[in-house]
Amino acid sequence: MSRAEGTVPARPTLEEVAAAAGVSRATVSRVVNGSPKVSPQVLDAVNAAIDRLGYVPNRAARSLAARHTMAIALVVPEDAHRVFGDPYFADVVQGISDRLDDSEYVLNLQLTHPSSPSEKTRSYLRGGNVDGAIVVSHHTGDHFLTGLDPDLPVVFGGRPMLGDASPERPPYYVDADNLGGARAATQHLVDLGRTRIATIPGPQDMPAALDREAGWREVMAAAGLPDHRVARGDFTLAGGLRAGLQLLREHPDLDAIFVASDLMARGALLALEQAGLRVPQDVAVVGFDNSLHAAQGDLRLTTIDQHTVEMGQVMADKLLRLLAGEEVEHQTVLATTLVVRESA
Amino acid sequence: MSRAEGTVPARPTLEEVAAAAGVSRATVSRVVNGSPKVSPQVLDAVNAAIDRLGYVPNRAARSLAARHTMAIALVVPEDAHRVFGDPYFADVVQGISDRLDDSEYVLNLQLTHPSSPSEKTRSYLRGGNVDGAIVVSHHTGDHFLTGLDPDLPVVFGGRPMLGDASPERPPYYVDADNLGGARAATQHLVDLGRTRIATIPGPQDMPAALDREAGWREVMAAAGLPDHRVARGDFTLAGGLRAGLQLLREHPDLDAIFVASDLMARGALLALEQAGLRVPQDVAVVGFDNSLHAAQGDLRLTTIDQHTVEMGQVMADKLLRLLAGEEVEHQTVLATTLVVRESA
DNA sequence: TTGAAAGCGCTAACAT
DNA sequence: ATGTTAGCGCTTTCAA
Numbered sequence: 001m002s003r004a005e006g007t008v009p010a011r012p013t014l015e016e017v018a019a020a021a022g023v024s025r026a027t028v029s030r031v032v033n034g035s036p037k038v039s040p041q042v043l044d045a046v047n048a049a050i051d052r053l054g055y056v057p058n059r060a061a062r063s064l065a066a067r068h069t070m071a072i073a074l075v076v077p078e079d080a081h082r083v084f085g086d087p088y089f090a091d092v093v094q095g096i097s098d099r100l101d102d103s104e105y106v107l108n109l110q111l112t113h114p115s116s117p118s119e120k121t122r123s124y125l126r127g128g129n130v131d132g133a134i135v136v137s138h139h140t141g142d143h144f145l146t147g148l149d150p151d152l153p154v155v156f157g158g159r160p161m162l163g164d165a166s167p168e169r170p171p172y173y174v175d176a177d178n179l180g181g182a183r184a185a186t187q188h189l190v191d192l193g194r195t196r197i198a199t200i201p202g203p204q205d206m207p208a209a210l211d212r213e214a215g216w217r218e219v220m221a222a223a224g225l226p227d228h229r230v231a232r233g234d235f236t237l238a239g240g241l242r243a244g245l246q247l248l249r250e251h252p253d254l255d256a257i258f259v260a261s262d263l264m265a266r267g268a269l270l271a272l273e274q275a276g277l278r279v280p281q282d283v284a285v286v287g288f289d290n291s292l293h294a295a296q297g298d299l300r301l302t303t304i305d306q307h308t309v310e311m312g313q314v315m316a317d318k319l320l321r322l323l324a325g326e327e328v329e330h331q332t333v334l335a336t337t338l339v340v341r342e343s344a
Numbered sequence: 345m346s347r348a349e350g351t352v353p354a355r356p357t358l359e360e361v362a363a364a365a366g367v368s369r370a371t372v373s374r375v376v377n378g379s380p381k382v383s384p385q386v387l388d389a390v391n392a393a394i395d396r397l398g399y400v401p402n403r404a405a406r407s408l409a410a411r412h413t414m415a416i417a418l419v420v421p422e423d424a425h426r427v428f429g430d431p432y433f434a435d436v437v438q439g440i441s442d443r444l445d446d447s448e449y450v451l452n453l454q455l456t457h458p459s460s461p462s463e464k465t466r467s468y469l470r471g472g473n474v475d476g477a478i479v480v481s482h483h484t485g486d487h488f489l490t491g492l493d494p495d496l497p498v499v500f501g502g503r504p505m506l507g508d509a510s511p512e513r514p515p516y517y518v519d520a521d522n523l524g525g526a527r528a529a530t531q532h533l534v535d536l537g538r539t540r541i542a543t544i545p546g547p548q549d550m551p552a553a554l555d556r557e558a559g560w561r562e563v564m565a566a567a568g569l570p571d572h573r574v575a576r577g578d579f580t581l582a583g584g585l586r587a588g589l590q591l592l593r594e595h596p597d598l599d600a601i602f603v604a605s606d607l608m609a610r611g612a613l614l615a616l617e618q619a620g621l622r623v624p625q626d627v628a629v630v631g632f633d634n635s636l637h638a639a640q641g642d643l644r645l646t647t648i649d650q651h652t653v654e655m656g657q658v659m660a661d662k663l664l665r666l667l668a669g670e671e672v673e674h675q676t677v678l679a680t681t682l683v684v685r686e687s688a
Numbered sequence: 689t690t691g692a693a694a695g696c697g698c699t700a701a702c703a704t
Numbered sequence: 705a706t707g708t709t710a711g712c713g714c715t716t717t718c719a720a
Binding site: 367368369370371374381382383386405407408409410411 | 689691696697698
Binding site: 023024025026027030037038039042061063064065066067 | 705706707708709711712713714
């Protein structure tokens, strides 16, 4: 380790600051930790010494003495591709990072290959390396919790599939109101006077996809409209294109589509385009996510904003509160917003 | 902090392991750290005790005593969108994570908004919170280093723009052989007998984009072919489509395109398709990256594999060696590979 | 090869 | 409001 040697002025310790300020180490510690029990004069003196010496507390020493790590794990139990290539994930991470920025905590990234049993990650979490964890995945269930230190606070991004975890310990999670968003999207189409409204839902193993499909069905039923125009996608562009093509083939009379993601909606648009159909005149399209895909491109997508960055912030905030010993609600569902643009 | 209380068996300390194994703490420490100066019998006894008690070393205590943090920072000085939505980044992170998985180090994610001066990140890096850093960005220069602890090892992903850093301290970086890859791609087109070869290069503020463009020009010149068929893209699908359309408009005679990224190539393919051109019969297309975009879709793309995951692994490996006190070369350029599929 | 002892830099009672 | 005193759990000379 080459850092040990050299003649650069070593990073000052709390002790040196104490000496410089003419107080005890405890007092410096109090100042550093924002204790109210410090007189203004002393506070100023200590802060001056800190600035002058360029003091930065040693994280390891602090963790050791205070018995917390000031680190939280960001666990991503999916293939990096699936997750990193997903704007949803990007936004969530951004939000988490935002919220953590004005805290003392740092983020430890735990990418766990879906292939391997991620035993390493679990032992990492159990090993007292972090004070809490945020688990972000579209698929993971709360079984991820079993075997973990029950005292390790964990917040999920998206409603986890209810699994084998003890029912008396409901998981903490924050999710978007997928149901409400889907309802709003479909209702918008109904209000537009469309009657042959199709949908391109997402995979059936994802809670969010299921909720969005259910919302569409609800509104269709309430409006007395038929709900047989369905072609499932897989949340990819190609999948959206494929589903769009299928819809056009099987239900050429459709006059609107509610697509469960913007990316798939882009694919559907491609299908519509090559069929010579005009959007929104011939077919109105509403997406979901309000991701980059919605705004970019020639035709700007009408979609449902699920406020993803904010979701990340709320996840982090929830965990931070948990760590502070506060009572927080187990479930937080963030409202979604209809964003009307050009496609419907 | 609720974790302090409770009746769960507390995590054992090194001291308890020592007692259980009937040896001193120093000996347990030696075993844990793989010191060779331990007799086989003692080693077995200690390991047995470790297993039996489920001992996991305390990271903070270790860091404090050993004066290193066992953490490395992953610095991403770009907007989360740009980077996380980019398969290149996903792969690099995967590779880094892979390599780190069989080390003691953990990854600390530092997302720094490109807007704010990221002063916070710099002070984080300067504050002795990590033993080293990996900086991954398509744009960042080595000026990122200035003001940092000169003893903090930093490895860049991608060749950094040479900036104001002292020339006697060349940055460490690992990059793909963009020039060679572009040459191979173009040469492949030439070998196919194409003579009116266009290119869709990337933005001019990105070293990788510049290198790829230069490679194309070199081979075109060497083959005595004209190099005026150029329409620049921005590494997005829409940009590729736009550039493809422009190319078709300005140079309708083209018989091949070297596109500087797979994603843009997909866009170009869309343009070709709507013009009624067949690929590869009428126009041969070679992409770059061998990302997800290359293999997915109806037509599988011929492209240049830049072995991104491996690049991430090498970045991590280089940093780990640096931390181990080894001499490593400043620059590592990984060879690229031509992957011939359907589009050329 | 093993053990004893002295910290690493900080926090947190407990006194005062 | 401030100082004193113990450690937090581990590594690391130095002796044996």
